[in-house]
Amino acid sequence: MTFATCDICDAHENQIANGELAVLPPVFQAYGQEPIFSGPAYTLKVFEDNALVRTVLDQPGNGQVLVIDGGGSLRCALVGGNLAVLAVKNGWSGIVVNGCIRDSVEINACAIGVRALATHPQKSIKKGAGETQLRILIAGVAVRPGNWIYADQDGVLVAQEKLV
Secondary structure, three states: OOHHHHHHHHHHHHHHHHHHHEEEEOOOOOEOOOOOEEEEEEEEEOOOOHHHHHHOOOOOOOEEEEEEEOOOOOOEEEEOHHHHHHHHOOOOEEEEEEEEOOOOOHOOOOOOEEEEEEEEEOEOOOOOEEEEEEEEEEEEEEEEOOOOEEEEEEEEEEEEOOOO
16 A cells, blocks of 8 residues: 555645545554555444444454544543454454554554554443444544545545545
């Protein structure tokens, strides 16, 4: 996979201006062995409950990026080492979490790209509450199912269509 988010922004200034391409605010930390990843978004909205995260990652990812709106909670983790291993096994390209992860050493050993706000040692509850495949807001940026996510060392982009 070869692209640079800076180059995508430079080549698509009109899409940035009209809202077809957006840059997530620089609040996310990078984890995992894949600093660069992209794919169509699979969206998930949960709050301090990661049961649906496991359910989704247990499905074939087919190169998609799981984008989790965890409400920006810093009170528990939504993704841990076991879920990162599951994501790799099932072919997910990456995970973006508007919330926290845990087991960062284990995640950093996985061949996947992960972006999250921070780490937190506490696990989430597991009641299964949440919604999949809907429009979500990540740090104020709308992400819809099927939008293309591009992530590298310089940032995370959300595009309405595949750009590279």
